[in-house]
Amino acid sequence: xxxxLSAEQFDPNSLNDIFERTYELANLDRRxxxxxxxxxxLITFFYASSTRTRISFELAARSMGVGVTSVPDAEDTSxxxxxxxxxxxxxxxxxxxxxxxxxRTKVEGDTAKAAAASDYxxxxxxxxxxxxxPTQALxxxxxxxxxxxxxxxxxxxxGGDLRxxxxxxxxxxxxxxxxxNQFKFVSIPELQIGQDIxxxxxxxxxxxxxxxxxxxxxxxxxxxxxxxxxxxRPIPGVEITExxxxxxxxxxxAMEVMPHEAIVMHPLPRDSKHNEIDTAIDHDPRIKMFDQxxxxxxxxxxxxxxxxxxEL
Amino acid sequence: xxxxLSAEQFDPNSLNDIFERTYELANLDRRxxxxxxxxxxLITFFYASSTRTRISFELAARSMGVGVTSVPDAEDTSxxxxxxxxxxxxxxxxxxxxxxxxxRTKVEGDTAKAAAASDYxxxxxxxxxxxxxPTQALxxxxxxxxxxxxxxxxxxxxGGDLRxxxxxxxxxxxxxxxxxNQFKFVSIPELQIGQDIxxxxxxxxxxxxxxxxxxxxxxxxxxxxxxxxxxxRPIPGVEITExxxxxxxxxxxAMEVMPHEAIVMHPLPRDSKHNEIDTAIDHDPRIKMFDQxxxxxxxxxxxxxxxxxxEL
Amino acid sequence: xxxxLSAEQFDPNSLNDIFERTYELANLDRRxxxxxxxxxxLITFFYASSTRTRISFELAARSMGVGVTSVPDAEDTSxxxxxxxxxxxxxxxxxxxxxxxxxRTKVEGDTAKAAAASDYxxxxxxxxxxxxxPTQALxxxxxxxxxxxxxxxxxxxxGGDLRxxxxxxxxxxxxxxxxxNQFKFVSIPELQIGQDIxxxxxxxxxxxxxxxxxxxxxxxxxxxxxxxxxxxRPIPGVEITExxxxxxxxxxxAMEVMPHEAIVMHPLPRDSKHNEIDTAIDHDPRIKMFDQxxxxxxxxxxxxxxxxxxEL
Numbered sequence: 001x002x003x004x005l006s007a008e009q010f011d012p013n014s015l016n017d018i019f020e021r022t023y024e025l026a027n028l029d030r031r032x033x034x035x036x037x038x039x040x041x042l043i044t045f046f047y048a049s050s051t052r053t054r055i056s057f058e059l060a061a062r063s064m065g066v067g068v069t070s071v072p073d074a075e076d077t078s079x080x081x082x083x084x085x086x087x088x089x090x091x092x093x094x095x096x097x098x099x100x101x102x103x104r105t106k107v108e109g110d111t112a113k114a115a116a117a118s119d120y121x122x123x124x125x126x127x128x129x130x131x132x133x134p135t136q137a138l139x140x141x142x143x144x145x146x147x148x149x150x151x152x153x154x155x156x157x158x159g160g161d162l163r164x165x166x167x168x169x170x171x172x173x174x175x176x177x178x179x180x181n182q183f184k185f186v187s188i189p190e191l192q193i194g195q196d197i198x199x200x201x202x203x204x205x206x207x208x209x210x211x212x213x214x215x216x217x218x219x220x221x222x223x224x225x226x227x228x229x230x231x232x233r234p235i236p237g238v239e240i241t242e243x244x245x246x247x248x249x250x251x252x253x254a255m256e257v258m259p260h261e262a263i264v265m266h267p268l269p270r271d272s273k274h275n276e277i278d279t280a281i282d283h284d285p286r287i288k289m290f291d292q293x294x295x296x297x298x299x300x301x302x303x304x305x306x307x308x309x310x311e312l
Numbered sequence: 313x314x315x316x317l318s319a320e321q322f323d324p325n326s327l328n329d330i331f332e333r334t335y336e337l338a339n340l341d342r343r344x345x346x347x348x349x350x351x352x353x354l355i356t357f358f359y360a361s362s363t364r365t366r367i368s369f370e371l372a373a374r375s376m377g378v379g380v381t382s383v384p385d386a387e388d389t390s391x392x393x394x395x396x397x398x399x400x401x402x403x404x405x406x407x408x409x410x411x412x413x414x415x416r417t418k419v420e421g422d423t424a425k426a427a428a429a430s431d432y433x434x435x436x437x438x439x440x441x442x443x444x445x446p447t448q449a450l451x452x453x454x455x456x457x458x459x460x461x462x463x464x465x466x467x468x469x470x471g472g473d474l475r476x477x478x479x480x481x482x483x484x485x486x487x488x489x490x491x492x493n494q495f496k497f498v499s500i501p502e503l504q505i506g507q508d509i510x511x512x513x514x515x516x517x518x519x520x521x522x523x524x525x526x527x528x529x530x531x532x533x534x535x536x537x538x539x540x541x542x543x544x545r546p547i548p549g550v551e552i553t554e555x556x557x558x559x560x561x562x563x564x565x566a567m568e569v570m571p572h573e574a575i576v577m578h579p580l581p582r583d584s585k586h587n588e589i590d591t592a593i594d595h596d597p598r599i600k601m602f603d604q605x606x607x608x609x610x611x612x613x614x615x616x617x618x619x620x621x622x623e624l
Numbered sequence: 625x626x627x628x629l630s631a632e633q634f635d636p637n638s639l640n641d642i643f644e645r646t647y648e649l650a651n652l653d654r655r656x657x658x659x660x661x662x663x664x665x666l667i668t669f670f671y672a673s674s675t676r677t678r679i680s681f682e683l684a685a686r687s688m689g690v691g692v693t694s695v696p697d698a699e700d701t702s703x704x705x706x707x708x709x710x711x712x713x714x715x716x717x718x719x720x721x722x723x724x725x726x727x728r729t730k731v732e733g734d735t736a737k738a739a740a741a742s743d744y745x746x747x748x749x750x751x752x753x754x755x756x757x758p759t760q761a762l763x764x765x766x767x768x769x770x771x772x773x774x775x776x777x778x779x780x781x782x783g784g785d786l787r788x789x790x791x792x793x794x795x796x797x798x799x800x801x802x803x804x805n806q807f808k809f810v811s812i813p814e815l816q817i818g819q820d821i822x823x824x825x826x827x828x829x830x831x832x833x834x835x836x837x838x839x840x841x842x843x844x845x846x847x848x849x850x851x852x853x854x855x856x857r858p859i860p861g862v863e864i865t866e867x868x869x870x871x872x873x874x875x876x877x878a879m880e881v882m883p884h885e886a887i888v889m890h891p892l893p894r895d896s897k898h899n900e901i902d903t904a905i906d907h908d909p910r911i912k913m914f915d916q917x918x919x920x921x922x923x924x925x926x927x928x929x930x931x932x933x934x935e936l
Contacts, residue, residue, distance in 0.1 A: 030351035039654035041683055052404065055381050059353055059408050062379035067686035069679050070382065070694065083856075084893035085903075092676065092892065095918030096683050232395075268404065269396035279397075294407030342663035364716065367693050371665055371720050374691035382694065544707075580716065581708035591709075606719030 002312040003115040004124045004303060007137035007174045015151075015174075017311070019142050021302040022295075030063065037308050038065040043093055046104040046126065047074045052268065052293070053126050053135070057102045060301035066308070069098075075106070090114035094121040100307055102126045122307045130166065136267060137170035139299040143292045144223055147263050153180035157217045159248060160227030160276060162193040163235075167267040168227060172197050176204045183208035184217040187248065190238040191229070214248060219257045224264045226250050228271045251278040255286065263288045314624040315427040316436045316615060319449035319486045327463075327486075329623070331454050333614040334607075342375065349620050350377040355405060358416040358438065359386045364580065364605070365438050365447070369414045372613035378620070381410075387418070402426035406433040412619055414438045434619045442478065448579060449482035451611040455604045456535055459575050465492035469529045471560060472539030472588060474505040475547075479579040480539055484509050488516045495520035496529040499560065502550040503541070526560060531569045536576045538562050540583045563590040567598065575600045626936040627739040628748045628927060631761035631798045639775075639798075641935070643766050645926040646919075654687065661932050662689040667717060670728040670750065671698045676892065676917070677750050677759070681726045684925035690932070693722075699730070714738035718745040724931055726750045746931045754790065760891060761794035763923040767916045768847055771887050777804035781841045783872060784851030784900060786817040787859075791891040792851055796821050800828045807832035808841040811872065814862040815853070838872060843881045848888045850874050852895045875902040879910065887912045 010018070025033065042061045044054050049072060058068045086105070093101050094117070102124045103111050108131035115123040127133040145151055156175065158168050162185050172193070175181055183201065185193045185208065192210050201208050211217055218224060229248070231240050250264060258264075266277050266289040281287060306312035322330070337345065354373045356366050361384060370380045398417070405413050406429070414436045415423050420443035427435040439445040457463055468487065470480050474497050484505070487493055495513065497505045497520065504522050513520050523529055530536060541560070543552050562576060570576075578589050578601040593599060618624035634642070649657065666685045668678050673696060682692045710729070717725050718741070726748045727735050732755035739747040751757040769775055780799065782792050786809050796817070799805055807825065809817045809832065816834050825832050835841055842848060853872070855864050874888055882888075890901050890913040905911060930936035 034351040039658040039687075041686060043679065043683075051383055051386065055355065055383065055405075056408060058381045059355075059379070059410065062353060062381065063351075067683070068381075069682045069686065069692075071675055071679065071696075072383075074675065083896045083898075085896045088892065088894055088896075091914045092917045093679075095914050096680055096921045097918070098683065268400065270400055272395045272397045272400075274395075290403045290407050293404045294409070297408045346663040363695055363698065367667065367695065367717075368720060370693045371667075371691070371722065374665060374693065375663075380693075384695075580712065582712055584707045584709045584712075586707075602715045602719050605716045606721070609720045 001118070001120060001122050002307050002310075003122055004134055004312070005112050005115060006125070006132045007134040007170045009134070010138070010174070012177055015138070015141065018138060018299065018302055018306065019145055021306055022142055022298050025301050025305060026298045033063050034065050036064040036305070040066045040099045040308050041069065041097070042066050042100040042102065042304065043069045043071065043098045044102045044126070045071045045074055045093065048104050048106050048127070049073060050104055050127060052296070053104065056297040057126065057300050057304075060297050061304055063301060064305060066304065086110045086113050087117040090117040090121070090123070094118045100124060100304060105129060124303065127166070133166050133170055135296070135300055135303065136167050137174045138303070139292065139296040140167065140171045140225070140265065140267070141174055142299050143265060143288060143295050144263075146295070147288070148222065151175060152178040154222040155182050155184070155220055156223040156225065157184045157186060157221040158193070158225050159186040159214065159250075161191045161230045162187045162227070163191045164230055164233070165227040168225065169194070169197055171225065173200060176200055176206055181206060184221075185210045186212065186214050186217050188212060188244060190235065214254065215257050218254055221258060221262050224250065224258065224262055226264065226266050226276055228269070228276060229274055231271070231274070245274050249274070249276055249278055250281070252281055255281050255284055258286065262286055265289055265292050268293055313430070313432060313434050314619050314622075315434055316446055316624070317424050317427060318437070318444045319446040319482045321446075322450070322486070324489055327450070327453065330450060330611065330614055330618065331457050333618055334454055334610050337613050337617060338610045345375050346377050348376040348617070352378045352411045352620050353381065353409070354378050354412040354414065354616065355381045355383065355410045356414045356438070357383045357386055357405065360416050360418045360439070361385060362416055362439060364608070365416065368609040369438065369612050369616075372609050373616055375613060376617060378616065398422045398425050399429040402429040402433070402435070406430045412436060412616060417441060436615065439478070445478050445482060447608070447612055447615065448479050449486045450615070451604065451608040452479065452483045452537070452577065452579070453486055454611050455577060455600060455607050456575075458607070459600070460534065463487060464490040466534040467494050467496070467532055468535045468537065469496045469498060469533040470505070470537050471498040471526065471562075473503045473542045474499045474539070475503045476542055476545070477539040480537065481506065481509055483537065485512060488512055488518055493518060496533075497522045498524065498526050498529050500524065500556060502547065526566065527569050530566055533570060533574050536562065536570065536574060538576065538578050538588055540581070540588060541586060543583070543586070557586050561586075561588055561590055562593070564593055567593050567596055570598065574598055577601055577604050580605055625742070625744065625746050626931050626934075627746055628758055628936070629736050629739060630749070630756045631758040631794045633758070634762070634798070636801060639762070639765065642762060642923065642926055642930065643769055645930055646766055646922050649925050649929060650922045657687050658689050660688040660929070664690045664723045664932050665693065665721070666690050666724040666726065666928065667693045667695065667722045668726045668750070669695045669698055669717065672728050672730045672751070673697060674728055674751060676920070677728065680921040681750065681924050681928075684921050685928055687925060688929060690928065710734045710737050711741040714741040714745070714747070718742045724748060724928060729753060748927065751790075757790050757794060759920070759924055759927065760791050761798045762927070763916065763920040764791065764795045764849070764889065764891070765798055766923050767889060767912060767919050768887075770919070771912070772846065775799060776802040778846040779806050779808070779844055780847045780849065781808045781810060781845040782817070782849050783810040783838065783874075785815045785854045786811045786851070787815045788854060788857070789851040792849065793818070793821055795849065797824060800824055800830055805830060808845075809834045810836065810838050810841050812836060812868060814859065838878065839881050842878055845882060845886050848874065848882065848886060850888065850890050850900055852893070852900060853898060855895070855898070869898050873898075873900055873902055874905070876905055879905050879908055882910065886910055889913055889916050892917055
């Protein structure tokens with residue numbers, strides 16, 4: 001029984017195994033896949049909602065014949081309000097003989113607690129509060145690998161809300177295990193990347209730069225990873241003006257300076273008010289964010305497959 | 313990839329194909345059906361709730377082996393609150409390689425936008441605000457066809473809230489394509505059928521009459537299609553009195569004057585406070601509203617089948 | 625078509641059939657089970673939420689190849705708010721040809737009404753307000769049978785909120801049909817077992833005792849069945865003090881006086897604030913509450929199996 005709790009549990013070798021499996025399953029015919037794990041059972045147990053994560057896991061599982069049981073809003077409908085601990089919940093799901101529980105929690109560390117209480121069921125962390133979202137980091141890495149054939153020697157530019165964006169933090173940590181990458185972090189100072197991430201990069205002797213100069217950073221980028229400004233969660237003292245929004249947008253002018261081989265990623269959802277990736281450039285072939293979303297299903301299928309085959 | 317966006321996309325020939333398929337599938341053994349579309353995936357993505365529509369689609373899909381993933385309350389749990397456009401949502405579901413997304417939206421035209429953004433996934437409009445609900449119109453038409461062997465030469469009496477009842481509007485439009493039908497609209501003037509529908513009937517040279525005289529209208533009816541008064545959504549200046557409720561009820565007296573071969577339809581739910589179809593007459597064999605509901609599953613199965621077989 | 629509406633519909637013989645089937649299915653290989661009821665359809669239709677009951681039914685059904693359609697919050701999303709009666713809802717589900725609807729309602733007697741309106745679909749009561757929760761009583765009884773090889777001649781100690789705990793009431797009624805059992809009810813007088821249950825025990829000439837002396841009651845117990853104090857639903861005039869909570873806990877001292885062969889049951893969820901079964905003793909082998917939860921899935925699988933095989 002393997003759990004997936006943190007992106008950091010995967011070294012370059014195990015990442016490679018996951019990506020090979022992803023590629024292999026993606027190229028199988030549906031009819032070949034649909035009987036692959038007949039009889040296995042997966043539960044999505046979400047204390048905080050996330051349609052995208054939930055349905056990509058469910059589609060991935062169903063594509064291999066896994067039975068899927070959904071609890072999309074455990075906070076509201078479950079025993080939680082009666083004061084049950086996550087350990088007790090996990091023990092019950094374990095004794096229902098669920099093979100895998102994909103769990104999203106509001107509290108950092110809760111999926112690890114669930115894993116500790118399970119002796120049969122594998123727990124997959126589908127996002128634990130401000131903690132980790134390991135499968136997002138894996139699908140991001142897979143998207144890069146799929147385009148560049150590797151995860152090293154790349155110029156990677158991150159932009160948007162780097163302070164709070166969990167995906168940027170996780171992907172940076174994961175890529176820090178690979179050699180020869182250079183990072184640029186583009187944002188206003190108030191939303192710059194956290195000190196913990198910078199320390200991590202320092203430990204690995206990885207070059208990075210913090211800047212507000214978007215165009216210069218983009219001009220030699222391989223990977224451009226952009227995120228929402230999360231204006232629905234205001235930070236006291238930080239005003240996100242119209243000017244900032246426009247300054248930190250990926251628009252036609254940004255695409256102009258970007259190399260032809262670069263790719264633009266975004267974890268989605270894109271904010272329709274800000275258009276941080278301008279809809280006007282959606283058809284530029286370098287925009288990969290929807291392929292990236294599609295990869296989410298494929299990578300999650302590989303993870304489910306490897307857990308059920310006891311290879312993870 | 314075919315979309316189902318409007319009842320008006322179906323001419324008499326294509327309707328006939330759908331009804332033949334419905335009949336054919338309804339007569340297959342469950343065991344014959346259950347492998348029919350193994351490996352296909354359908355998502356119900358509902359921004360506005362509708363248990364009946366959702367579960368009839370889900371049961372129909374599952375009866376043919378289609379994997380079903382549910383998002384019953386996209387408004388609350390999805391990325392919507394973060395300001396994602398329907399086009400972005402559709403692109404993601406498309407890249408998850410869902411074969412069909414049944415979508416209910418609060419905004420008219422949104423399912424058409426989703427369809428325009430999908431190049432793999434078929435979109436089925438499960439109701440788009442005050443716009444269309446095409447599969448309801450199809451199941452209504454199927455119910456009539458199943459009883460009378462055709463959709464022409466019928467006296468059709470509509471009653472209840474004709475102004476806002478989306479089902480009456482859609483069915484009227486669909487039946488306007490067939491010859492020799494006569495329509496009677498029974499309601500108080502404030503809830504009468506809209507001018508746009510009357511214009512449509514005029515264009516097709518179809519006879520119709522607006523009246524408050526329920527019993528006279530019913531006396532030579534073939535099809536009686538009744539609807540809720542929607543008193544939970546009051547119209548300023550329109551008072552729905554107890555007297556009006558009783559006057560516009562289908563009760564024992566109404567059944568008395570109705571021909572023996574007539575059928576009574578209702579899109580359900582019936583309002584238990586108003587009892588617009590009196591529960592006292594539920595066992596009259598002319599009351600077909602629960603068969604009509606059952607037909608919903610059958611017609612939806614045929615539509616799913618035809619889309620997945622690339623016949624639609 | 626058999627319905628499961630009340631624990632009292634099962635006599636010792638039919639209980640035995642259910643337990644034999646449970647045991648038999650639990651020992652089948654997953655691959656043998658997964659085709660058992662291919663093509664059958666079950667709906668969970670819950671007007672009041674209950675994650676545990678819902679997912680154990682769904683997992684049980686899916687393990688035998690039954691298609692499962694979920695309505696976890698019918699109150700909010702269904703036609704209910706438009707004033708549909710439970711009978712109309714049941715007729716629609718019946719005409720969708722659902723084989724089984726597991727229904728949880730807020731109102732006592734509503735599942736029986738649904739059953740009366742169904743001529744094809746079997747209704748399983750998944751809890752009807754303050755009424756019954758028959759499958760909980762069956763899984764409780766199965767757990768005891770599984771440990772002691774029978775349901776007679778046992779010393780059974782109930783504790784906690786005996787006044788309102790539906791599970792205690794149902795299990796007591798069910799066990800009253802078996803000979804030679806002795807009951808002890810341990811609680812403060814304000815939360816003691818109801819007069820109706822005591823009358824029932826008197827009718828069957830069954831010995832019982834009400835007491836506040838926990839340790840003495842536990843000292844010769846076979847089965848210890850403990851429940852939450854439901855402090856989230858205060859009773860006017862009844863104060864649940866810290867002292868009461870501690871006095872009525874199953875803790876190390878309680879385990880000390882309990883026989884080695886005794887078992888401790890709890891319907892879950894356990895209240896993490898009260899810890900009525902102290903987490904410190906979770907690893908005592910006599911604590912069977914998580915096995916009991918697991919049995920819920922197994923017993924429900926047997927019930928679904930017997931209904932679909934027309935043996936119930």
